[in-house]
Amino acid sequence: MIQPTRLFAPFLATALLSSCGQFGEPRFHGTAYPDAPPAASFTLTDHNGQSRSLADLRGQPVLLFFGFTHCPDVCPLTLARLSRVLQSMGSRGEQVRVLLVSVDPERDTPPVLARYVSQFGPQVTGLTGEADVLRQMRTQYGAYAEHGGGHGAGEHTDVMHTNAVYGIDRAGRLRVLIAPDGPEEQMRDDIRTLLRI
Secondary structure, eight states, X not given: OOOHHHHHHHHHHHHHHHHHOGGGOOOOSSEEOTTOOBOOOOEEEETTSOEEEGGXXXXXXXXXXXXXXXXXSHHHHHHHHHHHHHHHTTTTGGGOEEEEEESOTTTOOHHHXXXXXXXXXXXXXXXXXXXXXXXXXXXXXXXXXXXXXXSSTTOOOOEEEOOOEEEEOTTSBEEEEEOTTSOHHHHHHHHHHHHHO
């Protein structure tokens, strides 16, 4: 007679490997960071005008995104998708924090950020700061931003920037780069993995 535990053991092992990878390493659909390096620390100003650091969010998974409020497409679509995915996860999704770090601090003042992030739910925090501080932060995260031309003298309506979402675990370690235009189910799976580790 075959024991039930023996019958289901191969299926259990396969399930564990699919969620954790070999040797217990978490497995992501997005691009995983080898060795999970610490995410670069920062202290910026949030959309309420308060000082906010990455250390303040220790114990919560963080989805960090570089963008700006005048972005015509990628930024609002990314934030809307993240909000929709987190809402679909119920109470588990409520544990995750989304950070929009401005690449356009000249226009993205705290009041402007506050109006903007209010469209995407209470889990989204807008962050801004001095241009050189933000530039250094982008360098530390391997991100870029380049201002393009506008419609008038001195204007810069377009900013080309990194559009990946940086997944940071509860301990403040970089775990995964999530493509904002990938399948939502894969995005949801990667967030679930961040919640588990």
